[in-house]
Structures are given as structure tokens and as C-alpha cells.
Amino acid sequence: MEMTRTIKYEADRVKGFGEEVMSVPGCEELKDCIQCGTCSGVCPLSIYMDFTPRQVMEMTRFDFKNEVLGSKTIWLCASCYACTVECPRQIKITDIMYELKQRAIKEKVYPRGLPTPVLAQEFTKMVHDYGRVNEILLATKMYMKTNPFAAMGMAPLGLGMIKTGRFSMIQEKIRGRADLARMLETVDEGK
Amino acid sequence: MKYSYYPGCSLKGQGRAYEESLLPVMRHLGIELEELPDWNCCGATAYMAVDEGKACVAASRNLAIAEKAGLQQVLAPCSACYLVLNKTQHLIHDYPHIKSTVDRAMASVNLKYSTDIPVRHPLDVLISDVGMDAIKQKVTHPLKGLKVAPYYGCQIVRPYATFDDQFNPTSMDRILEALGATVVQFPLKTKCCGGSLTGTLPEAGLRLSYIILKEAIKRGADVIATVCPLCLFNLDSFHGKIAAKWESTRIPTVYFSQLMGLAFGMTAKQMGLQRGLVPMKPLASAPACCAARTAAAAS
Amino acid sequence: MQSTKENTRIGFYVCHCGHNIAAMVDCADVAKYVKGLPNVVLSRDYKYMCSDPGQELIQKDIREYNLNRVVVASCSPLLHEHTFRSATAAGGLNPYYFHMVNIREHDSWVHTDRGEATAKAKALAHAAIDRVAFHKALETKTVKINPDALVVGGGIAGIHAAMTLANAGKKVYLVEREPSIGGHMAKFDKTFPTLDCAACILTPKMSEVGAHPNITLWSYSEVAQVDGYVGNYKVRVKRKPRYISEERCIGCMDCISQCVFKEPKFEDEFNEGLGKRKPVYIPFPQATPQIVVIDPNVCLNFKRAKGPDGTPIVSDKCKKTCVEACGDKNAIDFTQKEEIKEIEVGTIIVATGFKTFDSKRIPGYGYGIYKNVYTALEIERLVNASGPTGGEVILREGKNPDGSPKHPKSIGIIHCVGSRDKKTNIWCSRVCCMYSMKLAHLLKEHTDAEVYNFYIDIRAPGKGYEEFYNKLLDEGVHFIRGRVGEVTDWAMTPEEEGKLVIRVEDTLAGYVRRIPVDMVVLSSGLEPQADAQDVRRLFNMSCGTEGFFLERHPKLAPVNTFTDGIFIAGACQGPRDIPDTVAQAGAAAAEALVLIDKGYVEQEPNTAFILDEECSGCKSCVPLCPYSAILYDETRKKAHINEALCKGCGTCVGACPSGSIVQNLFEDEQIFSEIQGVLAYD
């Protein structure tokens, strides 16, 4: 039987990670978390998460960076803001989830095989290149990258879309593509 | 009052029935909508997950265009667009580093944005600017006997509740009642539909859609009314999968604007009702010709 | 005058306050610096100036060095000004020849650079040395104390305070807003942690109050106006009409049984709306006074429309079977009007208690949406043998198949409702963990249901409290650590059908759980009364940020307010349980007795006075005084300050356009020399 060690030594912490996240504007309140679990209690997706939102808050505060950034939890968050409006300490949990997602993408440590981060990146590429998103093309791209077989399962839905006139393979583009791209590039330059 | 109309990608894509119904309904109520020139995608939830700064830049380009065109208000019917545009304004307002990021990006293309264009949702405009009386006056074909579950989804009142109650919004309820429909008491009003997870992690995402559908049926609704193209897509598109995994929950989902149009005497076809995958039953109250058309459109 | 500036002889002392000051301020250096200042005869640094040897040092120096001014640089005057003034007086000087410099709160505690903190101490000391030369000898005045007292609010706090004063032989007015005294405690069945019956311990005290020769009990009354000052308050009390003569009603309740309404029909406030009452009623069987009340809002003998000022108008439309039943006692009086009583008292104890958080403000918990969601106070009535159901716990909604009322088989008690939440009340309400456990025990005892407590932390820090928690664990009450996300009525599994579902993260097990229950109990927190701000203004008190009345000092003067002669007791000062409330009520009574038995109070002489010749009679000052201490003499066209009322705030002094108001201890030359002194150091 395979055994996993669950004790955490100080060396398992990436010291400073919690402080770093909590110094991002909007994430400061995390310091006030009382671990009450309201966020998990209202989160519609907590039932599928590997760590509940509450646990992610505590793990972040205590520098368990690898565990947090590698978790499925942050990619299960659907940004519904239920936690944010209910938290008794007014912690912007949804925004902290966003912050963690950004870090996971930047450091490329998100769990492999999870389509959500792939979709997010494909989405941004499409916005950058064309200024608009075609949901059908986007979904197709995502499935090709993650699970081509699942795409097959979507065929009936695609058919339905065609029948109801909601299917379009034409990529819309804005006129100011170059401007938008230029604007987005200034963000990287500013970093 | 003239509003700058920001359709967002969905209303031009799979959610086109929302646009098809909203535009004539608003026109009918004397609201002038002018499509924002050369608008770009708001970034939705996905962009914020990758790069907050860029997400804000992309979103605020639209606001800057509106400002340049001298438009006073932006109307954003899609919940994600509505939230992202509002959130961008909040972020620019609250966080200097976001403001300077946006300012820098604007400067690079000779744009300017001063962060004070109100971004509004059609529900807000309908209850605050148009008013319930004006809506009632236009009702020629009351939706008598139609039981509707009002489903607002998560992102229009959360986290920034501006025009309605965060926990128990009622703006759509009131409009539906004004149309003569019966509004079903629906505690899942603001529960999440699963968002894009229905596509990425269907196991998790579809369960949320399933719960909403099943409860609407249980509470006796004939139809679910939504305000968001993604909500409608999720509630309308996965009946087969949901039936396979849990139980059959075939209940139609429509845009509230489609119901408004019907009550105003517009045809089902005009309202794009034929674009739904689960057809809505023809209304008993509709005049014979319309009922026939609804039926035709539905089949 | 004892001394002029020329022969001023100042003694200066700088205190180390252990490390409190010395760690950040070089005290020896300060002493050395001050030594070189004009008029300074002697300058010392010392470890603890407030200690006995420190005080003796001052006295000895005054005699040996013939000092006529004393300056101590130490902590806040709030703490020890009185100490050093006394030492100065004991040395044979007028105490107002003393001046104090705060180099702890204003200096050592708030700075991090020793050099700069030392420099600041020197500057402040310099200012004091320059100022004290201009100090004058002042007399403290005394004011007589009226021995009668007023207690406002007849909860357990007011009852206990009133009884204590009355037993000490003082005359007490007890003013209670409701028709009966008793407050929240009167609604409880049992009290934690001993589970003794609330009525058994409270009602004897209530009747004692009602019967005590020294207590005038005015129920159904409110204080309308308070004037005056410590020892001499003039109070106007509004007595609301109960349409019953208190002198003639004997509490037989014949009128109630004979009222034209055969069945009780109207929402019963005392039972939290769970029961019904008639238009003529008594809130509960042991109510004190035992006098009925008629509710003009529902009694048939009144018009439904009110008079222009909101007063009820008699219609005389009812058969008045109540009057018939009352017969010779002739106690029912529909002509009764609101009455104002004027009383004079020396001291006032405010004990107006709390209200509970309105649970509807958290829509996710379903109160007011789902019928089987209850507030804790409702449960108090429901488990109470003398409550609306006789102690039977039955659900508001749902019946057994045979039509009989349904008993809950599973109950969830949600802690911290409205408390510990930045969106509502940030504070911990302190009693709800304990009362939740009490209710868990009582509910289990009455129904044998599965009872779950959902908590964030269990706060059981009293005598016998943790033991009580242990007892509940032994009894099989379930404790789940997690703040409930929501209460809903939609089912996901067959066993959830028809139930209320509590969704919560069991934070200790690490699972999100859905727990179906028949009954949900919301442990709503404690809040200031809705009219706390009005009451605060009435008695010239302050409120903390959360709205509870503010004590003068959280540790050293917990029942005093910033207004002399006005004290606070019980939950109006902050959430607390009955033992703490009673202890505090006793303390407030004792503080009042201190004043009463001394018979007089000394008043700080830092009051303002008007130089009669210079006053131009412009009246600018009159409306400005927050204590209404300035009178205007229309015949002489001059303003005059009532010293007894003046609190020395200085508002009028700055406002007088002709500069004719002077304030003792804050005269121009004192202030200007002080400013020059600060600036002199560089």
C-alpha cells in the first residue's frame, strides 16, 4: 500500500508566499480570516474541490504555495462571488482565487489535464489576436488541446446549435486589433 | 435617453436571441440603443484568471470608446460583461496600480478614460428609467397562466449590488408580474449555473444546472426566465447529459426579454424563440395567429 | 496671592515608570535640562513617582526647599493627576500649584527614536515649567447630593440596582418602558449554566420591587427630559396611559375573561408573537405590577384612526363588558391621558438592556421565509412551561398524518447570527454560545430530537460554563464547527425531502455537509437598543462605535459614565450574561451610594467665569454651551455661567467676541507661556 506523508515541516512552506499574496491590493483582508467555513458552506463547487475555499485561505496564509497553486480548487471556482458577499470578514475570496489562478498560470504549475486553465489562456489569445471571441471556435480549440474525445460527445450539441442558427465558424475581428494588441503589450512592458 | 449598447461576444454568437428580443423590446419602450463602435470582448471571467492588468485594459478600451463618442451610459445585457465592466471601474477606482496600468495602455493609442460612465443592466434600466407603469401600459397580450421561475444567475447582483437586492433580487419578478405572468417562488434565483465549467468540468458544472432545472420543475414552473446568455446556454443545452446522469429535466429556458416581447404582442419568431433547444409551449393567452406561430417556431 | 512670578520656586520630577518611560526617554537628561530653566529650584528623576516614596519625596521637598510650584512629567493626568495634586496639598501647597506633563502616552509609548523622544520630553517639560509659574490658588467647590435615585429600565440589572439602593434606605424611582418589569430574563425558562428556573429566581425579586416601601415603580413609562447636574437632576417622566387606574386595579383579571373578544386574537409581544392576547391583557402571569393594560390599537372602544398627534381617540362603540366585569373596583378609565411626572434625584442608573439582532437581515438563514426557522427568543418561549404552548415544542409548519401538531425530530442551532460579522455586528455577543447550549439541552429534553450546534468557536469562559459544554457533549448533542452557509428547502436526496437543509462546512472533518433538520434555531446576537442614541443624548452619555453606552474607563470605571452621577449597568453597556449583569448592577448601586452617603461632591475648579464688566451682552456664548450652563440676565443684559453645570470644556471661552470669558487653569497667560515653552526648546 502506498503511504503519503501528510505532516508538514517548516521546510515545506514557501516562506513569504502568504505575505506576498496578502500584499496584493484587494487580498489584504485575508489576514482577518477566522476559518469559519462560510465560504465553503456557500460555495456551489466546494463539493468537488480538493481543498475547500476555507482551506485554500489558510494554506495561502501559511505559505503552502505548491499545494495551493497545484490545487484543482482554484480552477473549480466559477467566480460566482457567493463566498465574497457572505464572508463575515469581508475577504474578497473570489479575487484571491483570481490572484492564485494568475500565479499558477504564470508559474505553469496548474494541474495537467485540467481544461479550465487551458480555456482561460486560449480565451486571452483570441481576445489579443481578434478582439472578439467566438465561443464555438474557442470550445473546439480547448477540446483539441485537452480531450479530443470529449469533443465527440459535444457533436449533438453542435448540431443543435446549427439547427437553431446559433453556430458560426466565422471569427469576428475588430478594426482596432492593432490598437488593442498595443494596449495589452504595454501591460507586459510595465511589469 | 440614449444608451450605448455593448452586446458582448455572446449576443452576436450563440446568445443572439437575447439581442433579437431585447432590441425591439427596448425600442418599443422608447429606449434608444446605439451599438458601441468597434467594441471588443470584455474578457469575461477567463481573462481575470490569466492577467488582471490586461483584463482591465481590454475591458476599459470599451469604456474609453464610449467616452470618446460622448455617450453617457453603457448598457451591458450579458451578466459577465456587466460584471467585468463594472468591476474594471471599481478596480481602476480603488487601486492606483490598476489605474496607472490602464492609463499607460490608453496613452499608447491616444485614448483616455476617466472612469465614470455608468454601466447598466437592462433590468436596471427597465425598473429605474422606464418604470413599471410604462411597461404595464405596453402589455397587450398578458402572459396569463404562465408560471415563470425567475433566474438571475450569480453575476448581476454579486458582488456589486447596485440596482437590486444582493440576496433576493426582485426586479425581474416585478417585470414578469407586470407582464401578467405568475412568478414562482424560486430560492435558487442567484445560484450559480456552473458558468464555463459545464464545458470544462462537466461533472461539476452540470450538477449546478441540473439543480436549478429540477427545482424549477418541482416548483411548478412552465419556463425559466434568464438575463444571461451563458445561463441560458447552460440551462438549455445539456438536457441529454443531465437526463443520463440524474433525471430528465426538460423545461424551456428563455430570455426575460423574449417574454416581454410576447406580452407586447410581438411574435415568437420575432423574439427568436425558435433558437431555443427546448421549445416553449405556445401561450394560451396569445392570439390564435401568434399561438400558431409560437408552435411553428417551437417545432 | 501666595507668589508672583519673581519668587516662583519650582520643583520638577521626571518619572521612569519602570521601563515604560525610561526605555525611550533619557530621564536623567531631561532632569538635567530642566534644572537649567528659570525658577527651577530642584529637578529629579525617579523610578515610580506615584509610589508612596515618590509622593513623600514631593512633600519633603516642598518643605525643605520651600517650593511653591510642582511639576511632574509622567503618565496621563487621567491616571495620576489626582495623586500628585494630593501630594502637593499634603506638602502644604494649594493643589492647583501642581501641573502634570504626559511623557508616556504622548511620548515614550508612541515614539521609536530615543533621541527624539527625549527631546520631546524636554520641550513638554519646558512648557510646563513656563506655564506653572502663572498658576493660581483655586478652591474646589462642593455640591450637595439629593439622596433620591432614579433607575431607568426594569430588567434584571435595573431590578437589582433598585433593590440594592432601596435596601440601603434610599428612595428609588424605577422607570420601565413596558407594562411589566423583568426584561429579557422574564421570558426565559431556565438559565445557564445551572439550569435553575428563571421565574423562580426572578419573580420573587420582581414582587419585592413592587412591594418595597422605598421604591416607586413606574411601568409603561419613559424618561422624557433630564436637566441639572450631579446630585441635582430634575427629571420628567412620561407615563403612558394604560387606561387602567393603578390605584384601583387589584389584578383580578376579570376584565380579561369578560372582554367582548372571547378568544385571544392579537399578537402577543411577550411571547414573541407565538401566542395571542386580548385587547385588555397582562403580559405574563407574574407581571409586576399586577395591573392590566388596554391596547388602544385593537380595543373596540377606540377609533382606528388616531388623533393628529397620534393619540388614541375613544369611540365608545364597545359594549365594554370589561367595565361591567370590573364592577365596583371601577379601575377601567378610558379617559386616561399621558401624564408627565417631575422628580428630583441626585443619581441615575441607566439599565436599558439590549435588543436581539433582527435575523431577517441574513436572508440566507431563512427567517421569515421558512416557517420552521425560529429565533432563540421564540424558543425560550416555546420551551417555557408558562409559554404559549405550555412548554410543548411544536413546529409552526407541518402536521402529523393524523392532523396532530408535529414535533421536531432534528434541530439545528446556528450560532453567531449577526455577530462576529463585519457586515452586521463585528462583536461577539458573548452569551449566545451558552444560551445555544442551554436551548440545545432543553430542546433535547423536551423532544428527544437530534440536536446540532453549528459554531465558529465555543465561548464558554465562565464559572461552570466549560463543564456545561462537557455535559452537553455527554448528552449526545452534536457540535459541528463551521459557520452555516445557508438554510434552504430544496432537497438533493430522499431524506432531505420536506426538510430544511443546512449547508455547512464541517471544518474539523474537512467536508462540506448538507444536514436536513425539521427546525432551525437562530442564535441572534445582542445589539444596542434601537433608541440607544436618543437615550444617550437624554442622559448626556457617550456610545462606543458599536452603539452600546460607553463606560468612563473599561477597567477602572466600568459603571461610570462621562457624566458625574450617571451610571450604567447591564447589557446596555455591552453584551453580558445575568451573573455579570447583576454584579455590575450592584457596582453601579454602590457607586451611587458613595455619592449619596458622602452627601456632596467636589467640583473641579477648571470652570469658566464671565468678567461682568466686559460682557457686551451679545449672547454668542449662550447657545454654544453643550451643558446649558450659561444663563442670560435680560434685565442686566449680561451672561452668567452656572459653575455647578460648567464642565470646563472651554467652548464659550474661545467664542466670546469681547474676550470676557476666562477659564480657570486655562487663562491666556497660562496657555501662551505654555506655547512659548514648547517652542523654546530646539
Ligand SMILES: Cc1cc2nc3c(=O)[nH]c(=O)nc-3n(C[C@H](O)[C@H](O)[C@H](O)COP(=O)(O)OP(=O)(O)OC[C@H]3O[C@@H](n4cnc5c(N)ncnc54)[C@H](O)[C@@H]3O)c2cc1C
Ligand atoms: C435568547 C437569550 C437567552 C439568554 N439566556 C441567558 C441565560 O440562560 N443565562 C444568563 O445568564 N443570561 C442569558 N441571556 C442574557 C440575558 O438576557 C442578559 O444578561 C440580561 O437580560 C441583561 O439584563 P438587563 O437588565 O441589562 O437588560 P434587559 O433584560 O434587556 O432589560 C432591560 C429593561 O429595560 C427596559 N428599557 C429599555 N429601554 C428603556 C427606556 N428607554 N426606558 C425605560 N425602560 C427601558 C426594557 O423594557 C427592559 O425591561 C440570554 C439572552 C438571550 C437573548
Ligand code: SF4
Ligand atoms: S468565510 Fe471568510 S473568514 Fe470564513 S473561512 Fe472563508 S475566508 Fe475565512
Ligand code: SF4
Ligand atoms: S466565487 Fe468561487 S470559491 Fe467563491 S463561492 Fe463561487 S465558486 Fe466558490
Ligand code: SF4
Ligand atoms: S372595551 Fe371592549 S374590546 Fe376593549 S377591553 Fe373592554 S370589552 Fe374588550
Ligand code: SF4
Ligand atoms: S458567544 Fe458564541 S455564538 Fe455568540 S457571538 Fe460569541 S462566539 Fe458567536
Ligand code: SF4
Ligand atoms: S459671548 Fe461674551 S460678550 Fe457675549 S454674552 Fe457671552 S460673555 Fe457676554
Ligand code: SF4
Ligand atoms: S466652559 Fe464649556 S461647559 Fe463651561 S460654560 Fe463654557 S461652554 Fe459651558
